[in-house]
Amino acid sequence: MHLSLPCFGFALLNAITTVAIAPAPLLGPAYPPPTDLTTTSSVVPKAWAEVANTLTSWTASKDPVEGQVPDFGSYTFSVGAFSMYDPGATEMLQYHHTAPDVKNSTTGATEADGDSVYRIESVSKVFTVYLTLIKIGSVYWDRSITEFIPYLADFAKKTTPDPLNVVDWTDVTLGALAGHLAGVPRDISIASDDVLLSQGLDVSAEGLPPLNVSDPSSIDPCFRYDNATNTSCMGTPYLEAVTKRPPIFLPWSTPIYSNLAYNLLSLALTNITNQTFAAALQKDMLDPLSLTSTGLSGTKNLSHVIIPGGLSDASIDTTDYASGELYSSVNDLAKFGIAILNSTLLPAEETRKWLKPITHTSSLDLSVGRPWEIYRITQPVTGRTNDLYAKDGAGTGYSSFLILSPDHGAGFSILISGVQDPSKACSAVADALTSIVLPAFEAQAATEASQHFAGTYISRTPGLNSSIELVVNASYGPGLVLNSWVSNGTDMFSWLIAAGITDELSLFPTDLRSAPADKVGQWAFRATYGNSSLMSTEGLGPFMKQTVGAEIFQAVDSYFYGGVSLDLFVVDVDGNGSATS
Template sequence: MKRLSVYITALLLLPFSLAAPNCPPLGPVFPKPSSAALISSPSIKAAVANLTATFTARDADNSTGAYSTSYSIEVWSASDAADTTLFSWHHTAPNLTATWNTTGVRKVDKNTVYRLGSLTKIFTIYTWLVQDGDTRWNEPITKYVPELAAVADRAKDDPVGNVDWGEVTIGALASQMAGVVRDYGLLGELTQDMNETQAVSYGFPPLNDSDPTLPKCGEWPQCNRTEFFNGLLQVVPSYAPFTTPAYANTAFQILGYALETIKGKSFQSMMEDSVLKPLGLNHTYYASPPNSVGLIPGTPKESGWAYQLGDESPAGNMYSSVSDISALGRSILKSALLRPAQTRRWLKPAALTSEPVAGVGYPWGVRRIILPEANGKRTVDAYNKAGRVGYYGSLLNLLPDYDVGFSVLIGGPSIPGNMNFNLADIIGEQLLPALEAAAREQADATYAGSYHDETANSTMRITTQSDRPGLGMDQWTSNGTDMAYVAVALQGQYTPVQPTIRLYPTGLETTRADGSKRVAFKATFEDLQSLSRPNSMFSTDCGTWVTLTAVTYGSMPLDQFAFEIDANGRVVSVEPIALRVKLQKT
């Protein structure tokens, strides 16, 4: 090992670092489990049994609002062509038929239509991406909305009193980073809900009818485009653009206008033609479905079923069933209507929030979930969008690491304020550990084993461990040399005590005409004796992303491996790319 020590000394000034144990790159740590693997997994079966017991007990307990609140849930997989449902649950509130003379369905099922509220925004952004992509997202909205272009210079003289529309981009509106007001004349506008006497009794001053800031439209009568902009341009900004996420329904109304300008079509027709019809979402409506298909807990008026948002419809007007929301989620994870790279861009955060485990996307809410079972830094990112309107609540949650998601729709007059996320917490507590276990089970069955090449005197043994992420390389020799020691030493710049290697999927696959595949994995080189540091202000013990491809041999990365898989799904060999040799699986 003397030459190796000399070489390491020469590398000391290079910007390499060694990851603490169990520090995987962002993304899945095992190949995404197939639907068949999920269905047959003992972990998933146990999770489904626990969910069934939990919801059975919940529905018998009126402290949860079960007697007056109906809901539908689906947990689904998008890993193959089959529309696999892993778990479904439908609860019809007893009061739906006992108390209300409903004009809608008498019992909820997978095709029952609910209102979506702000889950509509996912359809809106999906429509934009299918119609126009995201190449314009860094362009100012003033380029496509003349009403905003006309006032783009106002903020130069008075940024406190005027939105800087020239700096508000399409992407800022789509990601809640524009800093504009949440609503105009609708939700939260007190002058729409109380008279002047009531307002004064609450401490507000009377407003003169000639005051330009007093909305002349809103819930009733609704604002047309001219009225909307005349009023909106009187409102002060919440923040300068790109300062912080600040929820804004007005942003999506403006996006609808902009796409109509770009494409010369109505927004509703573009959504129906580019998303709803291609995906066969026959129980999804942009506006006003027939009462007979819906859950209507009360009269159509009092439940909010009948109310239409007019030009603000892209922000929250739509209706759908849980089966259609599941189909929507599957289509996103499968890249059914978008290029895979476009989907990957869409499912990335646009900004952080003040909560360390939360961010926002376009217009996703992003939750960063730490799996303690992985004994380290394993984080699963969940992309969700919730909604609430009238007597209805909704949630779509995507888990791209597994190509799995779940859909929740709720309807009732007394929905607990956070019921959609409360149900998500119940599902996630059982589902996330089970998904990770199922993925590991499939990876172990597929990749674990011994590999060798007698000519090169090279061997490799791959396993998985329930308390560690990724494939473990327990043994790796090349020409009789311990390559685990060499790799960890070269990257870590010191003599390791307990060198080990973990392999993680890269998402790079070559599929041939005969069905065989070449699948790439990336390795992290670790020393199990390298202890994790306590929380520090700037330093980190999990900078794996910095060290990827840090060591190469003849331009080929030492940390890249490619598995050959035959048409029957069996692994036949693995190639350490830098060593130019294929080790056959025994």
């Protein structure tokens, strides 16, 4: 007896019912991803209009936004949403604001739109990791950087171990570099980075010993390279500078943000592939995805480039090209984000590996991936945890965010510029999007799940009294709630209660499908068990809370009959993603 919907040959009837207390959800989507983010039937356009009104009010007000961002209207910015299931979202869900300094600029663009080009700063790191996965795959993550950069291999052989002052490069892997777990320094020192030296301070007055900047042994080899002269520290001087800086932690100890790590990753990729980073980026990513506004030289055509206050260093290339020097637009970032979510250039398995945390920070709300900053958001209605795979970028005059919500097959991009540091302004926009539009994604997914899957499934077999009723009730909890279940005349809930298993079930989508989302096929759902008499965890410690909550991730597939899980439910769907049986 296969305890899944097709085995009973259920016919679907419409039914809506209310229920009580929900079991805890699995990590991941509560419903199949929403496919309509743009029509009048969707709740998302209304939420987007609310965000637009919020941003408009901010630009018109002199009051600090979130108490942190004064004169919000002084920033030029472009904001967009995108969806792998609704192509129209990219064009429809955008908002742009042009500040007076850009409107009156004699250099670059004078009006922000979807094709406006901004420096994306450290969002560049996502491009670097993506390119690495495209070119060589994650099988290289556990290999040492010394295998691919001879200078570091030679340095490691010749150097006496000194854990406090010298990085042991043999222990530094490509995967650790990509995930901020290599323990290596954040940056090398160029003149503009060394605060005391670049600011011309009297170091003796500051209590520090003087440095002889003419003595090569006293300063970083890259100190003589100054961005103000549009020069870069590259090649051997760069690697000399890398090896002169002491470690921050041992590899795999704790996440420490590093720009240097991504430059080393790109150098390794170049040596492995015998192809420059720029050439590989163009051939293997930008061209296939038609990212015409993205690249390392975004200011060659200034007509689309946003340059706040005529900022002179908007066009400067440095050695940090792999960690923070790319340019892009919200239209291009939409294509880029969709390509990641849709596994356009990677095997789906590689994408699933990539969109996972590899460590945590000291904040319960933030984990770390390669190079993801993973924000753990609580959906306000259902209380479900929604992981957002994001990367921010911040530098002189520019700030950015790329935010992916794999649970919804959708995401956001934020590009902002200003003479004053725009990073807090960028975060304020991200907060608005995730507090208003992200819940709308969830609500739209719930609405579509109700339309496509809720109802009563009744056996077509003559004389067989078997039925299942599914409902969607977000106030009860996430997922498709199994409101009643009769199998061959037996009330399965009564049986499950008597067996001490559960009196509540909610179904959650898996990614197991017999055909793509737009094809006729079967979709597998898994149910989580709950017990209304044990659901309250208020006042419990962390270990007891998990035990009382049935340790949901451990409980799946715990009960089966005839080798088939009692929590497996398979639905036949048509080409529109609607259940047929």
